[in-house]
Amino acid sequence: MSDTTTITTDTPITRYRSSQRLLHWLMAIVIIAALAIGLYCSYLTPGIPLRRALLDIHKSLGMTALFLIVIRLPLRLSLGEPAYQRPLGAFNHHAARGAHMLLYILMILMPLAGYTTSAAGGHDLPWFGLFQWPNLLPLDKGLERTAAEIHEYGAYCLYAVVSLHILAALWHHFVRKDEVLKRMLL
Numbered sequence: 316m317s318d319t320t321t322i323t324t325d326t327p328i329t330r331y332r333s334s335q336r337l338l339h340w341l342m343a344i345v346i347i348a349a350l351a352i353g354l355y356c357s358y359l360t361p362g363i364p365l366r367r368a369l370l371d372i373h374k375s376l377g378m379t380a381l382f383l384i385v386i387r388l389p390l391r392l393s394l395g396e397p398a399y400q401r402p403l404g405a406f407n408h409h410a411a412r413g414a415h416m417l418l419y420i421l422m423i424l425m426p427l428a429g430y431t432t433s434a435a436g437g438h439d440l441p442w443f444g445l446f447q448w449p450n451l452l453p454l455d456k457g458l459e460r461t462a463a464e465i466h467e468y469g470a471y472c473l474y475a476v477v478s479l480h481i482l483a484a485l486w487h488h489f490v491r492k493d494e495v496l497k498r499m500l501l
């Protein structure tokens with residue numbers, strides 16, 4: 316797949332590599348689905364069958380995110396990011412950098428905290444009904460509670476940063492009409 320495309324002014328745009336774009340959108344779908352299901356589950360009574368079934372899907376999506384971030388991070392560190400044709404300006408540049416860094420931190424922290432919550436609590440670690448992930452932690456209710464709190468506050472941060480991230484991408488595309496979204500389109 317080509318890593319360059321053109322906008323109406325015929326300015327060539329350097330896009331992220333196809334592997335980076337694919338991983339970005341795959342993870343975006345997985346994480347937004349995990350967030351939505353997690354949020355819905357937090358309103359359901361613990362122990363009811365619907366919540367258990369949804370949490371199994373939630374955990375499967377979360378573990379998928381953990382697996383994908385292990386591939387994505389080294390790829391990002393080795394491939395870097397494409398240069399902008401038109402610089403964004405210092406403020407936008409630093410804001411984008413900070414937000415992306417925060418997203419990467421949360422994409423590592425959230426699945427790890429989720430895994431720790433379930434593993435230390437002695438709960439299931441399913442992957443779409445196909446197999447169980449190994450439980451590497453001893454039963455520890457204190458650790459389960461701490462990890463669950465980190466998971467909950469991490470989720471609040473993720474709601475905020477992902478919302479800003481999506482709004483920023485739309486603002487660049489529809490208001491500033493610049494190259495930012497096109498760099499990431501498949």
Ligand code: HEM
Nearest residue numbers: 349353354357374377378380425426429430433466467470
């Ligand atoms: C990107 C990955 C993940 C995201 C964005 C995410 C997000 C969320 C959200 C928004 C909630 C509801 C708020 C809360 O009660 O904490 C939640 C709950 C939960 N998540 Fe995750 N999660 C992820 C990964 C995981 C993983 C990998 C597991 C376990 C293998 C997991 C297990 C749980 C459990 C057990 C709950 C219910 C917690 C409770 O009732 O105290 N999550 N998650």
Ligand code: HEM
Nearest residue numbers: 343346347391396411415418419477481484495496498499
């Ligand atoms: C509809 C949803 C989304 C849209 C429209 C979107 C759009 C974009 C765009 C346009 C970029 C490139 C920014 C630039 O080149 O300066 C980008 C980068 C990025 N996005 Fe998203 N995104 C979405 C969802 C998500 C989600 C859910 C996450 C993770 C939780 C995420 C994490 C990232 C990260 C970490 C980068 C930086 C990539 C890098 O430099 O390695 N995105 N996104």
